Amino acid sequence: MNIRRPNCRQPVKGGIQPMDGTETAFPVQQALIQIRENVGPGLTDAISVEASGSPYKIQTALTVYPENEEQTAKLVRLAAANDYGIVPQGGATKDAQGGVTGKADLLVSMKKMSGILHHSVSDLMVTALPGTTVAELQQALRREGQFLPIDPAWGEQSTIGGMIASNGSGPKRALYGSARDHLIASRVVLADGSVIRTGAKVVKNVAGYDMNKLFVGSMGTIGILTELTFKIRPLPVSSGMLVYCPGNGGAIRQLHETLLDSQLEPCAAELISSAVAGELFGKAEPALAILFEDVEASVSYQLEWVKSYAAGMGLKPLAELRGFEATEPVVERLRAVTPNSNEMPSGRLAAALKLLSSLTDVPGISELAAASAERAGLQLQFSGGLYTGISHAAVYGDWWQLEDVVQWMKQMYASLGELNGTAVAAFAPKQVRSSVASWGTERSDHGLMQGIKQQFDAANLFNRGRFVGGI
Structure with a gap:
C-alpha cells in the first residue's frame, strides 16, 4: 500500500515549500518492514491518511511508538536515510496548534516512553520520560509533598514532553513561572539520530550555553525530547x-x-x-x-x-x-479555555487564540474579544492573566460560520498589533489555519529562527511547516 504525500523537504526563503508541487507515494509496506528490521517489532500502527476525518488532528501515513531512546534514535536515522518526514507527538492535545503541514509520513508517538527515572526528594529534582503525563508526574510527586509548578491544560492527557515542546503553562504562571524556569536538563535526539544532553542535573548550573531553552516551545521542529529533568517545589499548604x-x-x-x-x-x-x-x-x-x-x-x-x-x-x-x-x-x-484536539467533535467549529500583551491592556483585550465575537455571532470563552499578560480567547460556532471565525481572528491580530502585543492561533481546524497566519504577523526574529532550523535540521525532517513562518 502506498500513500500519496506532498514532495516537500527543502527549506527555502519564507518557509518550507514543496519542491515542485507534485506528490510522491509513501511506501507504507516498505516502511513497516524497515522499522521492524532496523528499529524493532510491534512498534507501528498503519493509519490511512484519509482515515482520520477530524480537522483538529494531525494526519500521517504511519504511527510509530518507540519504547526507548535507542529506538527513537534508530527511527530518526532510518527516516533521514529514506527521506521520511517525522511528526513527534505527546498526548495529541495540541494537534490543532501551529501551521498546517503537508501530510507527514511518520507520526512518532512518545506514549510508550513513560515513567519517572529518578526523584531526589531532598534536592527537589525529578527526571522523567517524555510520554509521562503531567497528572502522573504530579501524583507521584504529591506523595512526597512536592509538585512541579507548571500547570498546562488537560493534565490527564498532556505529556511533559509535549508541555515543553509547546511551552505549555496555565494561570498559576503568575506566581510560579513558565516551563523555561523549571526545566534544568534534557536529552534530545537530533535529526541525524545523534543524542545530546543539555543542561545539568543540578539546581544551579552556570557552565556553557543554556541549550534547554532552545527546545522549550520549539514545537518538535529541531529534535525529539527523550528525557527531562525539572526542579520542583514543596506543595503549598x-x-x-x-x-x-x-x-x-x-x-x-x-x-x-x-x-x-x-x-x-x-x-x-x-x-x-x-x-x-x-x-x-x-x-x-x-x-x-x-x-x-x-x-x-x-x-x-x-x-x-x-x-x-x-x-x-x-x-x-x-x-x-x-x-x-x-x-x-x-x-x-x-x-481549559483553549480546547483539546482529542475531545473536539468534528462537527463543531472552534478556534482559540493565545494573546500576549502588557498587563494593563488585558481588560481592554477582553472587551475587544467579546465585542468582535458578538458581532460575528460567535460564542466566546475568555480568560486573561492580569499578572502575566497572557490571555486565552476561544470562539465556537457552526461550520457555516467559518469565514466569521477567520475574520474574528484577523481582527484580533490587528487589534493586538495596535497595542504592540502578539496573537497566535492556539487551536483551530485546518481550514482556518490555512486562511490565517497561525503565528501572527511577521516577526523580526524569523531569519534567526530559520538559521537555527537549518543548523539543527537542514533536511527538514521534523514537523515541517508547523512552526513560525512555515519552519
Missing part, C-alpha cells in the same frame, strides 16, 4: 480564591491596578468572560478571580486585604473559596 463581578471596566481596572501596586503575591489573577463565569459561579457577567497559595496565615492575610479594599469600592465577593478541593476545579476550567 493552603489555597484561597476570591471572585468579583465589578460590573464595569472602570472598576476592573481600578482593582487590577491596585493589586499590581500592592505587596500581594497572587498565584493567579484571571479576568473571566461572562460565559465561563456563568458556568462556574452561576452569574453570567465578566468576573475577576484572584487565587492565593501559601501557608495558611499568608493566604488568610491576602484574602482579607483584598476583601477590605474591594469593600471600599462597594464590591462584595461573588464567591470565596477555601482549600484546594474548592479552588482547583475553577483553575482547571480556566486552563
Whole structure:
C-alpha cells in the first residue's frame, strides 16, 4: 500500500515549500518492514491518511511508538536515510496548534516512553520520560509533598514532553513561572539520530550555553525530547480564591491596578468572560478571580486585604473559596479555555487564540474579544492573566460560520498589533489555519529562527511547516 504525500523537504526563503508541487507515494509496506528490521517489532500502527476525518488532528501515513531512546534514535536515522518526514507527538492535545503541514509520513508517538527515572526528594529534582503525563508526574510527586509548578491544560492527557515542546503553562504562571524556569536538563535526539544532553542535573548550573531553552516551545521542529529533568517545589499548604463581578471596566481596572501596586503575591489573577463565569459561579457577567497559595496565615492575610479594599469600592465577593478541593476545579476550567484536539467533535467549529500583551491592556483585550465575537455571532470563552499578560480567547460556532471565525481572528491580530502585543492561533481546524497566519504577523526574529532550523535540521525532517513562518 502506498500513500500519496506532498514532495516537500527543502527549506527555502519564507518557509518550507514543496519542491515542485507534485506528490510522491509513501511506501507504507516498505516502511513497516524497515522499522521492524532496523528499529524493532510491534512498534507501528498503519493509519490511512484519509482515515482520520477530524480537522483538529494531525494526519500521517504511519504511527510509530518507540519504547526507548535507542529506538527513537534508530527511527530518526532510518527516516533521514529514506527521506521520511517525522511528526513527534505527546498526548495529541495540541494537534490543532501551529501551521498546517503537508501530510507527514511518520507520526512518532512518545506514549510508550513513560515513567519517572529518578526523584531526589531532598534536592527537589525529578527526571522523567517524555510520554509521562503531567497528572502522573504530579501524583507521584504529591506523595512526597512536592509538585512541579507548571500547570498546562488537560493534565490527564498532556505529556511533559509535549508541555515543553509547546511551552505549555496555565494561570498559576503568575506566581510560579513558565516551563523555561523549571526545566534544568534534557536529552534530545537530533535529526541525524545523534543524542545530546543539555543542561545539568543540578539546581544551579552556570557552565556553557543554556541549550534547554532552545527546545522549550520549539514545537518538535529541531529534535525529539527523550528525557527531562525539572526542579520542583514543596506543595503549598493552603489555597484561597476570591471572585468579583465589578460590573464595569472602570472598576476592573481600578482593582487590577491596585493589586499590581500592592505587596500581594497572587498565584493567579484571571479576568473571566461572562460565559465561563456563568458556568462556574452561576452569574453570567465578566468576573475577576484572584487565587492565593501559601501557608495558611499568608493566604488568610491576602484574602482579607483584598476583601477590605474591594469593600471600599462597594464590591462584595461573588464567591470565596477555601482549600484546594474548592479552588482547583475553577483553575482547571480556566486552563481549559483553549480546547483539546482529542475531545473536539468534528462537527463543531472552534478556534482559540493565545494573546500576549502588557498587563494593563488585558481588560481592554477582553472587551475587544467579546465585542468582535458578538458581532460575528460567535460564542466566546475568555480568560486573561492580569499578572502575566497572557490571555486565552476561544470562539465556537457552526461550520457555516467559518469565514466569521477567520475574520474574528484577523481582527484580533490587528487589534493586538495596535497595542504592540502578539496573537497566535492556539487551536483551530485546518481550514482556518490555512486562511490565517497561525503565528501572527511577521516577526523580526524569523531569519534567526530559520538559521537555527537549518543548523539543527537542514533536511527538514521534523514537523515541517508547523512552526513560525512555515519552519
